[in-house]
Amino acid sequence: MIYGDSNLVVQQTMMTCDAVSDTMIAYRDMYNTLEGTYDGCELAHVSRASNEEADHLANLGSTRAAVPPGVFLEIIHQRSIKENNVTISVKKSPNSDPTADSAVLPDNPANEQAAAGAVEVLAIEPTWMKPLLAYMLEQELPEDTTEARRVMRRSKAFTVINGKLYKRSVFGIFQRCISLEEGHDILLDIHQGTCGHHAGSKTIVAKAFRAGFYWPTALLDAQAIVSKCETCQMFATKPHAPASELKTTPIA
CATH class of the missing domain: 1.10.10 (Arc Repressor Mutant, subunit A)
Known part of the structure; x- marks a missing residue:
């Protein structure tokens, strides 16, 4: 028996609700594949009022507290599914090389490297975080005196965890910027x-x-x-x- 806090995900996985998103369809297909390796498997929805274990784990994660004995922690850095690659159509000229289509195929290594480079460019920290990260990590302040004071004042409400900027809310929860x-x-x-x-x-x-x-x-x-x-x-x-x-x- 597997318990989940999302009623929509449980219904889509158990075929009681149609999955429209391509990502959810891929996850459902993976579940069906893994289900065959067990004698029986079933998903059940747990309401928020009855989900005390998940609330306790969420509090541990937000407060960065130590994991208690008997609780297993696994950090997943990559998705379990593989996203569909999009094939780019290029209009060829009459004198073009027929083998030039390999440059736009999804399995082309050069295309994968270009996609990886694009992801790295998109992963740059947004502009509003840069002054705070620069001050908190390297003690660098803007040249403008007013802006420098503003950065120093605002930095008191933020903290850096594993290179990521978090804001400490009034309830003690770390909010990821x-x-x-x-x-x-x-x-x-x-x-x-x-x-x-x-x-x-x-x-x-x-x-x-x-x-x-x-x-x-x-x-x-x-x-x-x-x-x-x-x-x-x-x-x-x-x-x-x-x-x-x-x-x-x-x-x-």
């Missing part, structure tokens, strides 16, 4: 994703922070998402106030 693009995607998924319910801006920001993420423009990004959401605008509460100020009518 992410880029603005990643934060926008997280808010979009919380707001109108598979389990999204089109909540307000403050609600989805609070959910993102409770999940252990932080970026400085979270509230502004959430307000922009909610204000541009077509469904939210369609079913929002309509004001009944008049469009213009009321005018008094003189009585003769």
Whole structure:
């Protein structure tokens, strides 16, 4: 018996719910393959109120406490599934070499090296983290005096763990600092994703922070998402106030 805290994942794996995402389909196929090596296997959903073990482990991870005896810790750095490679189509000229197609095939080593190089470029720390990391790791400050004071003041709320920047929340939870693009995607998924319910801006920001993420423009990004959401605008509460100020009518 395998227990999971995501009811959607459990239903998709047990074939009671259709899997639409390519990533989830790949994970489900891997589960079906591994299931054949056992005499029997079944997934069951555990509600949040009954999932005390997961809450205890989450608290250990957020506080960076020592792992208690009897608890096995495994750090997974790579996905269990292999992502589908995309074949790039190139329009060939009449005098082109027929063997030139190998340069765009997914299994081409040169193409894999180019993809790996692209990933390394995208892994550069975002701009808003650079001054904090430079000051906390190498004691480097911006040339501007005002900006340097601002960096020194803000650095008191942050810490560096394994080269990654974390923010200490008021509840003692370490929130991993992410880029603005990643934060926008997280808010979009919380707001109108598979389990999204089109909540307000403050609600989805609070959910993102409770999940252990932080970026400085979270509230502004959430307000922009909610204000541009077509469904939210369609079913929002309509004001009944008049469009213009009321005018008094003189009585003769």
